[in-house]
Amino acid sequence: MAQDADNWQLLQxxxxxxxxTPAADRERVLAERCADAELCRRALGILKASSxxxxxxxxxxxxxxxGKIGPYTLIRLLGTGGIGAVYLVERMVGGALQRSALKVLxxxxxxxxxIERFHREEHxxxxxxxxxxxxxxxxxxxxxxxxxxxxxxxxxxxxxxxCDAHKLGIAERLQLFLRVCEAVGYAHRNLVVHLDLKPxxxxxxxxxxxxxxxxxxxxxxxxxxxxxxxxxxxxAYASPEQLRNEPxxxxxxxxxxxxxxxxxxxxSRPGQSASVAAMIExxxxxxxxxxxxxxxxxxxxxQRGLAENRLRxxxxxxxxxxxxxxxxxxxxxxxxxxxxxxGDIKRYLSGRPVLARPQTTFYRLGKYVxxxxxxxxxxxxxxxxxxxxxxxxxxxxEQAVLEGRRALRMQTFxxxxxxxxxxxxxxxxxxxxxEFLKLGVKVLPEYIKDPADLREAQLGLAExxxxxxxxxxxxxVLIQTIASAKAAKDIPKEAESEAxxxxxxxxxxxxxxxxxxxxxxxxxxxxxxxxxAVRVWSAIFYAWNRDNNGYHSDxxxxxxxxxxxxxxxxxxxxxxxxxxxxxxxxxxxxxxxLDEAERAFKEALQVYGQDPLALCDQSEVYGDLAYMTxxxxxxxxxxxxxxxxxxxxxxxxxxxxxxxxxxxxxxxxALMKLGRAKEALPMIEASMPTWRKLRGSSPDLAExxxxxxxxxxxxxxxxxGEKVAAELVAVQTGRVAPTDRRFGASxxxxxxxxxxxxxxxxxxxxxxxxxxxxxxxxxPGAKLMNAEAHQLLVDIHARxxxx
Amino acid sequence: xxxxxxxxxxxxxxxxxxxxxxxHLFELVYPHLKQIAGSLFRGERPENLLQPTSVVNELFLKxxxxxxxxFEDREHFYSLSARLxxxxxxxxxxxxxxxxxxxxxxxxxxPDLAWIDARPVELMDLDRVLEELEQLDPRKCRMVExxxxxxxxxxxxxxxxxxSKATVDRDLRFVRGWLYDRLHSA
Numbered sequence: 011m012a013q014d015a016d017n018w019q020l021l022q023x024x025x026x027x028x029x030x031t032p033a034a035d036r037e038r039v040l041a042e043r044c045a046d047a048e049l050c051r052r053a054l055g056i057l058k059a060s061s062x063x064x065x066x067x068x069x070x071x072x073x074x075x076x077g078k079i080g081p082y083t084l085i086r087l088l089g090t091g092g093i094g095a096v097y098l099v100e101r102m103v104g105g106a107l108q109r110s111a112l113k114v115l116x117x118x119x120x121x122x123x124x125i126e127r128f129h130r131e132e133h134x135x136x137x138x139x140x141x142x143x144x145x146x147x148x149x150x151x152x153x154x155x156x157x158x159x160x161x162x163x164x165x166x167x168x169x170x171x172x173c174d175a176h177k178l179g180i181a182e183r184l185q186l187f188l189r190v191c192e193a194v195g196y197a198h199r200n201l202v203v204h205l206d207l208k209p210x211x212x213x214x215x216x217x218x219x220x221x222x223x224x225x226x227x228x229x230x231x232x233x234x235x236x237x238x239x240x241x242x243x244x245x246a247y248a249s250p251e252q253l254r255n256e257p258x259x260x261x262x263x264x265x266x267x268x269x270x271x272x273x274x275x276x277x278s279r280p281g282q283s284a285s286v287a288a289m290i291e292x293x294x295x296x297x298x299x300x301x302x303x304x305x306x307x308x309x310x311x312x313q314r315g316l317a318e319n320r321l322r323x324x325x326x327x328x329x330x331x332x333x334x335x336x337x338x339x340x341x342x343x344x345x346x347x348x349x350x351x352x353g354d355i356k357r358y359l360s361g362r363p364v365l366a367r368p369q370t371t372f373y374r375l376g377k378y379v380x381x382x383x384x385x386x387x388x389x390x391x392x393x394x395x396x397x398x399x400x401x402x403x404x405x406x407x408e409q410a411v412l413e414g415r416r417a418l419r420m421q422t423f424x425x426x427x428x429x430x431x432x433x434x435x436x437x438x439x440x441x442x443x444x445e446f447l448k449l450g451v452k453v454l455p456e457y458i459k460d461p462a463d464l465r466e467a468q469l470g471l472a473e474x475x476x477x478x479x480x481x482x483x484x485x486x487v488l489i490q491t492i493a494s495a496k497a498a499k500d501i502p503k504e505a506e507s508e509a510x511x512x513x514x515x516x517x518x519x520x521x522x523x524x525x526x527x528x529x530x531x532x533x534x535x536x537x538x539x540x541x542x543a544v545r546v547w548s549a550i551f552y553a554w555n556r557d558n559n560g561y562h563s564d565x566x567x568x569x570x571x572x573x574x575x576x577x578x579x580x581x582x583x584x585x586x587x588x589x590x591x592x593x594x595x596x597x598x599x600x601x602x603x604l605d606e607a608e609r610a611f612k613e614a615l616q617v618y619g620q621d622p623l624a625l626c627d628q629s630e631v632y633g634d635l636a637y638m639t640x641x642x643x644x645x646x647x648x649x650x651x652x653x654x655x656x657x658x659x660x661x662x663x664x665x666x667x668x669x670x671x672x673x674x675x676x677x678x679x680a681l682m683k684l685g686r687a688k689e690a691l692p693m694i695e696a697s698m699p700t701w702r703k704l705r706g707s708s709p710d711l712a713e714x715x716x717x718x719x720x721x722x723x724x725x726x727x728x729x730x731g732e733k734v735a736a737e738l739v740a741v742q743t744g745r746v747a748p749t750d751r752r753f754g755a756s757x758x759x760x761x762x763x764x765x766x767x768x769x770x771x772x773x774x775x776x777x778x779x780x781x782x783x784x785x786x787x788x789x790p791g792a793k794l795m796n797a798e799a800h801q802l803l804v805d806i807h808a809r810x811x812x813x
Numbered sequence: 814x815x816x817x818x819x820x821x822x823x824x825x826x827x828x829x830x831x832x833x834x835x836x837h838l839f840e841l842v843y844p845h846l847k848q849i850a851g852s853l854f855r856g857e858r859p860e861n862l863l864q865p866t867s868v869v870n871e872l873f874l875k876x877x878x879x880x881x882x883x884f885e886d887r888e889h890f891y892s893l894s895a896r897l898x899x900x901x902x903x904x905x906x907x908x909x910x911x912x913x914x915x916x917x918x919x920x921x922x923x924p925d926l927a928w929i930d931a932r933p934v935e936l937m938d939l940d941r942v943l944e945e946l947e948q949l950d951p952r953k954c955r956m957v958e959x960x961x962x963x964x965x966x967x968x969x970x971x972x973x974x975x976x977s978k979a980t981v982d983r984d985l986r987f988v989r990g991w992l993y994d995r996l997h998s999a
Contacts, residue, residue: 014991018949025987052994059997060990 017049024053079152082112082160089210098163110147111163111223114156128159135225137200142193142220164221166213170273174313180324183274183314184355189220191267191355195348197225198260205258207266208247209273246279250339261341264351268336268344275325276302277310280337299337302330328354328364335366448475451487465491465503469510476510485514505534506544513551519745521559528552532569542580546590549573554593559747562600570594574610588617592631602792604638611635626669629658633673636680641791645683652677668704671697675717687724694718712741712752719759728766735760751792754783758799761806770806777803891965891973895958903940942995946988953988960985 014021024040031039040050076084082099088111089096099112128149135146148160167175169190173183190212194204204211204225213221249265252258272280280299303325311321332354338344345351345366354364450471455464468491475484488511495504512527528551534540535548550573553566570593577587595610611631618627636651652673659670674697678690694717705711715738722731738756746752758780764773780799784792947954952974959970960981971981 015949022987025990026983029986056987056990056994058990059993060986 014052017046020044021049021053021056024050025056028053028057079112079114079156079158080150082110084112085109099160109163111144111161113159113161113224114152115158135202138197138202138225140193140196142189143197143222143225146225161223164213164215164223166215166219166221168210169212169214169220169270170209172214173274177313177315179315180275180321180329181359184359186214186218186220187267187271187274188352188355190222190270191348191352193220193222194263194267195352198263198348203258203260204263204266205252206247207263207270209270212270246281249341251341259341260347261344264336264344264348265338265341267348267351268333271336272299272302272305272333275329275333276305276321277307277313278305280305280333298339299334302326302333328358328366331366332358332364448483451483461494461498462500462503465494465498465500465507469503469506472507473510476514481514481518485511485518488514501534501537502540502544505531505537505540505548508534509544509548509551513555516555516559521745521747524555528555542576546573546576549576550590550593553597557593557597557600559750561747562597567594567597567601570597588614588627591617592627592634595631595634599634599638599641600792604642608635608638611638625658625662629655629662629669629673632658633676636673637676640676640680640683645680648680649677652680666700668701668710671700671704672713675714678721679717682720682724687721690717691721691725694721712738712746712756715741716755716759719756719763723759723762723766726766728763731759731763732767735763749783751783754780754799755795758784758795758802761799761802765802765806770809774803774806774810777806891959891963892955895955895963898962899940899943899958903936938996939992942992945995946992953984956981956984957988957992 024044027043028036028040036054037050040053041047044050078084079097079099082101085098085100087095088098096111096113098109100107100109102108138145144162144164146159146161149158150160151157166172169186172178173186176182178186190207194207197204202225204222206224207222211223213223215221247266247269249258249262252262269280303322306318306322306325308318311318314321316324332351335354336344336351345354350365354366357364451468454467454471468487472484472487472491475481475487488507491507492504492511495501495507508527508531512524512529512531514524515521515527516524528548531548532552535545549569553569553573556563557566570590573590574587574594577590591610591614595607595614598604598607598610601607611634615628615631615635618631632651632655636648636655639645639651640648656670656673656677659667659673663669674693678693681687681690681693694714698714698718701711701714705714715734719731719734719738722728722734735756739753739760742750742753742756757776761773761776761780764770764776777799781796781803784796784799943954943957946957956970956974959965959973960967965973967981967985968978971978974981
């Protein structure tokens with residue numbers, strides 16, 4: 011070893027030299043190169059070791075069990091798969107021996123609730139009554155606690171082996187494949203997906219009957235098992251979304267069918283030579299699979315009774331297009347339903363043109379450029395949105411479980427929606443969450459006839475749109491639900507729709523409408539029968555918007571305190587409570603009750619802190635805590651807290667996000683207080699282009715403009731300051747209540763800029779507005795500003811009088 | 814238990830080019846993966862029909878899924894994954910390998926090493942000589958890990974290490990002989 015370290019390079023050189031030399035000459039050649047006989051011997055020893063046979067080790071050994079499992083006597087091992095081994099078993103049933111196949115599952119894949127799940131799914135599994143699908147017969151736990159499944163036993167061979175053994179041609183293979191598709195299509199119509207389709211799960215019996223194994227197994231695997239669907243599936247046949255462990259749909263089976271078709275036709279799997287790691291990476295990068303004709307080998311051609319060139323030729327046109335369409339990395343570009351796939355195969359077999367279109371170079375280029383993140387986010391978010399609206403519907407009804415009838419309708423709707431989203435129902439596939447939600451709203455009435463259920467589902471979708479920032483669409487749906495709830499005298503729904511609709515109106519700058527809707531919702535929410543969550547929202551939306559628009563009142567505070575209490579005593583989801591705490595904190599902050607505000611913020615922080623996905627929310631609270639520290643006069647101490655808020659935002663939503671920019675802006679504000687305006691100005695100037703892009707000329711641009719204006723003034727750039735002050739007031743006019751303190755703050759800056767430019771006469775009117783609007787501030791910051799405005803006004807008067 | 818969010822953030826730092834995140838990440842991800850491995854291996858042999866395939870696949874997925882943000886420094890990423898994989902397998906072997914050494918043949922290097930059912934003692938021996946190799950030639954050690962612990966093909970390994978397949982084949986022939994030799998002389 012020590013010797014190797016000294017001669018590492020030489021040792022390798024000798025090894026490769028020996029490799030390249032006929033055995034008889036090796037010792038001589040090595041001795042000529044190197045005088046160290048010991049080292050030469052070592053090189054030869056390594057060469058000898060390197061040529062050891064190691065193929066025999068590859069086989070995985072599966073211990074064969076003997077004896078009985080449950081009431082079943084084991085006969086022999088039939089095979090092994092990703093999640094267990096399959097045995098041929100028999101048992102006495104009514105005096106006769108009955109043979110079946112028993113699959114032993116790894117304990118962790120099933121978990122203790124396995125039997126329970128089997129019984130829950132039993133009716134679905136039993137409803138899979140199809141001549142080409144093997145039946146699931148029983149499930150249980152062995153004496154040693156191993157879960158097992160019992161299936162109908164099929165004496166057959168794997169699909170690919172059958173085809174090759176019989177040297178089936180392309181048309182015959184396609185006929186068999188059609189049988190497989192029909193069985194899968196049948197299962198899909200019964201809302202069962204397979205998720206592990208592959209040739210070894212498809213048997214062909216002696217008389218040529220196709221039998222699909224393992225349908226329903228996916229439903230029995232523990233949902234929170236560490237073994238995800240990914241591991242269950244065989245990587246070579248698994249769709250990219252399965253490899254990425256994203257929500258699975260019927261489209262996964264279509265992908266797997268494409269892989270099976272590919273192998274049946276070309277003789278190898280798509281991407282056969284790639285390692286599993288490379289396959290997964292390809293899935294994540296959404297790379298195109300190889301083309302069907304490129305995978306043809308001579309052996310495969312012989313097994314199909316064709317010359318290699320002829321097979322390649324046969325697989326070049328429509329068949330390649332069909333396989334490509336199934337194997338598309340993005341689900342929405344695959345066949346939206348099995349029936350369309352079988353349709354194309356039948357068209358091919360009868361010599362008609364298929365409907366799938368080959369991908370053009372342009373199309374593929376476009377796909378290459380497009381980032382995969384969008385697609386990933388879409389499937390995930392949509393599933394979450396639907397889950398949320400379904401779960402939320404249940405919660406709103408204050409019932410633990412939806413009734414079966416209702417659940418089934420929801421399930422059918424979701425299933426159809428996924429299908430439609432993949433199709434061209436509205437002219438183009440729903441590629442984004444907003445599109446998907448809009449599609450949902452559009453097709454909802456076709457599936458849900460009961461008006462109350464319809465309102466509920468519409469509300470769920472509208473709230474998802476709102477959460478997603480899609481305000482215009484959410485508002486359009488809410489207007490419908492308000493009208494429908496009003497007509498049906500459905501007070502809880504009317505209150506809920508109005509609360510959300512009112513909040514959106516405020517966000518869109520329609521203050522009067524917002525005020526009208528939120529106060530009506532608040533009034534309705536006090537009536538009996540309104541669920542606690544709606545009471546909470548109505549209170550929060552009302553108080554929060556009034557606070558934000560210059561109408562502070564004790565009622566706002568009471569409402570927010572009520573919301574917090576209501577949240578806690580009804581055990582509402584913690585995020586809702588955190589939001590309520592946060593808004594309460596802001597109200598208290600505005601009142602100058604800083605200790606109480608800090609307590610509320612810390613409560614909110616505690617809830618957000620437990621949720622890793624709430625980093626942005628946490629950062630927002632840190633921002634407020636920093637602001638309060640600043641307001642209490644401890645400006646230097648506020649800087650690191652702002653920094654923390656900024657860092658959090660930069661991580662959760664990017665350094666260019668409005669959250670991150672806001673914290674930076676406030677930090678700049680704090681720096682100005684410390685007399686460091688020179689440092690603050692470039693910080694603000696740098697973020698202005700992004701602000702303008704993010705906010706256009708909306709009233710939200712006012713805040714960054716305010717800080718920019720202040721920084722100009724404090725660094726003596728009065729000309730620039732005056733220009734920005736004018737823009738600031740223009741942005742606020744008509745969108746902020748004329749009595750709002752924020753107007754006062756803007757006019758104060760305007761006056762200061764004009765004073766700096768020695769235009770006292772013009773400054774006077776602005777200083778007067780500022781003094782008037784800023785007069786009733788509660789918080790220390792507001793009081794400070796009030797004092798500043800008053801002093802400025804007094805000084806201007808004095809100077810003008812002196813003239 | 815580490816927060817998954819924390820790992821994601823570190824991965825983001827790392828992909829943004831902060832090399833110090835790597836070590837930290839390793840320490841952070843490792844216990845998490847070990848726990849997964851533990852739960853996958855749980856259950857007594859020989860009834861445990863689960864193959865190491867599942868373990869490695871799952872571990873790998875955990876990593877790569879997090880890493881789906883960017884793929885610029887693939888070599889870095891896969892080297893880390895392979896190292897993690899090696900450590901998880903060896904630790905698993907260590908905890909299971911209390912049975913007495915029976916003087917059998919050492920484990921054979923195979924591209925499916927991680928995917929086949931090597932006996933714990935064999936893996937531990939292999940780990941020991943890999944430590945020696947790490948000291949002598951870290952790059953070759955990376956090569957072994959990529960090829961044999963992550964199951965990359967020679968072409969893929971070459972691409973990752975920015976070299977030719979011929980070089981990888983050549984180096985691995987030597988390394989394999991060297992490792993076997995070390996295993997035997999131990």
